[in-house]
Amino acid sequence: MAKETKEKQLVVSVSPHVRDEESIAKIMWSVNFALFPALIASFYYFGPRAMIVTLLSIVSSIGFEYAYQKFVGKKTTINDGSAFLTGLLIGMNLPPQLPFYIPVMGSFVAVVLVKQLFGGLGYNIFNPALVGRAFLLVTWPKLMTTWKEPSAAFVGLDAKTTATPLGILKEEGISKLLEEFGTKNDLYISLLTGHRAGSLGETSAIFLIIGGLYLLYKRYITWHIPVSFVGSVAVIAWIFGGKGALFTGDPLIHLMSGGLMLGAFFMATDYVTCPSIRKGQIIFGIGCGALTMLIRLKGGFPEGVMFAILLMNCFAPLIDRGVKPKLFGEVKAVKK
Amino acid sequence: MDFNKLFQLIIAASLINNFVFTRFLGLCIFFGVSKKMETAVGMSITFTAVMVVSAALSWVVFQYIMVPLDITFLKIIVFIGIIAALVQSADTIMKKVSPSLYYKLGIYLALITTNCIILAVPLINAGESYTFIESMAFGLGSGLGFALALVIMASIREKLEVADIPAPFKGMPISFIVAGLIALAFTGFSGLITLYELRAISRWL
Numbered sequence: 001m002a003k004e005t006k007e008k009q010l011v012v013s014v015s016p017h018v019r020d021e022e023s024i025a026k027i028m029w030s031v032n033f034a035l036f037p038a039l040i041a042s043f044y045y046f047g048p049r050a051m052i053v054t055l056l057s058i059v060s061s062i063g064f065e066y067a068y069q070k071f072v073g074k075k076t077t078i079n080d081g082s083a084f085l086t087g088l089l090i091g092m093n094l095p096p097q098l099p100f101y102i103p104v105m106g107s108f109v110a111v112v113l114v115k116q117l118f119g120g121l122g123y124n125i126f127n128p129a130l131v132g133r134a135f136l137l138v139t140w141p142k143l144m145t146t147w148k149e150p151s152a153a154f155v156g157l158d159a160k161t162t163a164t165p166l167g168i169l170k171e172e173g174i175s176k177l178l179e180e181f182g183t184k185n186d187l188y189i190s191l192l193t194g195h196r197a198g199s200l201g202e203t204s205a206i207f208l209i210i211g212g213l214y215l216l217y218k219r220y221i222t223w224h225i226p227v228s229f230v231g232s233v234a235v236i237a238w239i240f241g242g243k244g245a246l247f248t249g250d251p252l253i254h255l256m257s258g259g260l261m262l263g264a265f266f267m268a269t270d271y272v273t274c275p276s277i278r279k280g281q282i283i284f285g286i287g288c289g290a291l292t293m294l295i296r297l298k299g300g301f302p303e304g305v306m307f308a309i310l311l312m313n314c315f316a317p318l319i320d321r322g323v324k325p326k327l328f329g330e331v332k333a334v335k336k
Numbered sequence: 337m338d339f340n341k342l343f344q345l346i347i348a349a350s351l352i353n354n355f356v357f358t359r360f361l362g363l364c365i366f367f368g369v370s371k372k373m374e375t376a377v378g379m380s381i382t383f384t385a386v387m388v389v390s391a392a393l394s395w396v397v398f399q400y401i402m403v404p405l406d407i408t409f410l411k412i413i414v415f416i417g418i419i420a421a422l423v424q425s426a427d428t429i430m431k432k433v434s435p436s437l438y439y440k441l442g443i444y445l446a447l448i449t450t451n452c453i454i455l456a457v458p459l460i461n462a463g464e465s466y467t468f469i470e471s472m473a474f475g476l477g478s479g480l481g482f483a484l485a486l487v488i489m490a491s492i493r494e495k496l497e498v499a500d501i502p503a504p505f506k507g508m509p510i511s512f513i514v515a516g517l518i519a520l521a522f523t524g525f526s527g528l529i530t531l532y533e534l535r536a537i538s539r540w541l
Binding site: 123135317 | 488492502522524
């Protein structure tokens, strides 16, 4: 410990010496804070069970991070909020009716396999929470796609299982969706407020947008990824989303359903796993949007946000290489 | 000619049933040359070219020699022979005709001879009795899929060079974990095109 403080005193950072209050911990806790409105909405819609699932994944994430860092003798970093955020995102990405060991397994994969083995925060190639969820989805496909209908949860005891709006849209088409929700406006309102089946934290688009705007206002994220992601989904849904003719799709349904808002504002924007250059971020966002719609419209899964972000995570280092600005005066080395 | 089927074959072979990420074939080259971007790109180009030519050549031999003579049961050994001969002659010709190209890509040729994807593609082509053009399209798709895998992997591994990976996991182990995680991401493509391809590959491997 003594050695470390001494090193800290001797190391001089490079200029510019910006004095700022921002730190990793502060940003992480702000992101956690920005997720809270949507989280509380999920408790309202899905009841105590949702609370337990979220709590379990948060506690186990922090627990695994602490245990791993103790085990290998690293400094513990559980106070910086990143393990909390990973756990929170895993919880919000799960269906509410799950056996309790599943969130714990997801946290283990996310924190130990995807984050710590790569060297901890800042080195991971993939978004830990998303890999955690993808792992759970391919391991327990039945459990992970059994959705519960939202009820005024604290009262209702027997939960009715149902399909998500995107699932209905894919299997049976828009008419069935309108049959379930009433008029088109009712459908939009349900999607916006979150009164629908889905992963527990992804349903209420409006609260996620509020959280996202807060992060934009605080400048913790920039507009590039969310706007290009959401925009490309809207454009593709409008052009190809309709049955038969082009340009007849309904972009609003695609924007507000599934995990798009959660993904675009909170997961694609992860500093570590997206390209660091602005131009690259726009390419990244468009790629996420295009892959999401490809999977939603043509793929085997009803929802593609998670896989789209993971796939673009694979491409992020490549995008960064591609858009790297040229050094002034740089010429290509001539080979003999 | 059915362009739709050709397109589907290329997409299916390169993305949906990417040999590296869904069947875990060709891993020796995949991990061997993905350490640096430069070698990965050189390997990708050579590999794709050899793949298309060997798919075409083995199709001709299979349809015009082995089927009439009724010796299709020998196809594994014959295909290995064809590929080895093809790669060796390409090596020799390149050395004489274009030494500069040989210096760039020649070193990869020896590695390709023993690659399992390059054997799997003619076998699948024969088993599914694809036409000549379809065989080449399938070869091209497989080659491009492998190239994609290699380039992604190289870019990630170059980034991992500076990462603070625990000592027991440095190098190969973390690369295997990365490959597994990319494979997980690639499951998102499953079910994208439901066609003969899925049946074909699961029957043959």
